[in-house]
Amino acid sequence: MSSAELDLDQLSDSERTALDTYTTVTGQEPLEAIPLLRRSQWNVQIAISKFFDGEGPDPVEEDRSELHQSPPPRSNRRTQNLMSDDLTEQLSPATRSVDLAPRVDTQPENQPVYRPPFLLALLFTPFNLVYRLLCSSFRLFGTLFPFLPRFFNVTANPALQGARRNTTGRRPLGPKDTAARFIREFEEEYGSHPIPFLENGYNMALEKAHRDLKFLLVVLLSPEHDDTSSWVRNTLLAPEVVEFLSDPQNNVLVWGGNVQDSEAYQVANSLRCTKFPFAAVVVHTPNVSSTAMSVVGRIAGTTTPSEAVNRLRTVITPNQEPLERIRSTRAEQQASRSLREEQDSAYERSLAIDRERARQRREAEAARKREEQEAADRQAAEEQRQRDVTQWKLWRVQSLDAEPGPDVKDAVRVSVRLPSGDRIMRKFAPDADIEELYAVVECYEVLQQTSQTYVSAPPGYNHQYGFRLVSPMPRAVYAVEDGGTIREKIGRGGNLLVEPIEADEDADEEADEEEAVETSQ
Incomplete structure (x- = not known):
């Protein structure tokens, strides 16, 4: 199994x-x-x-x-009542009784309130009046004979012990709203006060006391008892009691309830309250269980402020040491947890730095490979361009017109001086295009070769001349882009110079052309 x-x-x-x-x-x-x-x-x-x-x-x-x-062995210690226990006995841990603090089943926050139809309510009004009279009578007997409510609670059906019929006419609310209503009514009755009542239900107050390792003072009031008002004004709101409860070194949380409310009534039955006003001290007891919340003291009936403070101090002081040990343990665990979190954070930062460095290395390697590839592509393109230029020159030489003979009277004689100092002397037909002169200058080296082979024009190649032919005196530029015949441009003859076209000059000329176009537009 x-x-x-x-x-x-x-x-x-x-x-x-x-x-x-x-x-x-x-x-x-x-x-x-x-x-x-x-x-x-x-x-x-x-x-x-x-x-x-x-x-x-x-x-x-x-x-x-x-x-x-x-x-665990059942505790043979008896229930502690601060009204009747001897002070020496209360200070002895061996004889001090500890009861587990009960939890109560509270009403859900948004539970709908059932209201019978008007006609049905009117029909059962006499029965309701008789029921209230009987309840008031039993409540009077319960006040006169305090053992009767406890006896009925013991002998009643367990399924009905936690429930209480609302006979006070108070609207049932959720735990948090009930606590807020108690605080509001308390301030309306006794004025402004410095007691920090918790605005939560009883169960949440127990959880807060357990989580924060503090003492929970449960104060239960019954407006039907004559001693309630005097006890609150003279004892609970006394300066020395307020100072004790407000002292942060005592670590006291205060939760209050009106027994006319369902939750406070269940808490009173669970804490075996038989006399009002009533207060109980609840604290986490690690010697009983790792999660136990125990009732370590009760105050029932009227007491003086000094008696209340002494009795609170009597039950709080012996239980401070176990709580301090737990606080120290929690502090060590928190410090260890913080150290682990810092180590994890430092490790994560180190990983992030390593990942960033690896990313930068990958990006640098990719950039280097990309530059190498671009350089290789440029070199391959340049090599291809050189091959295309060489092939174009060989092809263009084959398509050059032959130099006119002596019988052509109007032939144009041109002398071109190269940047190397060599001079080209050649005759051209009068109707030859100016591009023919540029082709002769471009293919001068190929023309010097004795053996030539037939080649075709390089596919997809558009040749660009990297020089200009100019006349020195007066200076005139014969651009190949302008077109025209040699006879129209130069006349019957002339001396020309070859000027290389630089990249900067090309860029300036393109910018001038774009500016001229924009101005004309």
């Missing part, structure tokens, strides 16, 4: 119901949900709050608890 089946078989009906409700809301597996419900004392609302706050099952703690699964 698996451990999950064993745990499920050992659960009671109420625990099974709580487990089903919890797993339905959170979708968690029962094997993982049972430890969290146990730490929450099987309160579904607290367990769900812990789950959504990020607290999950603690495998280390559960394994440790399984190794020590023997049930």
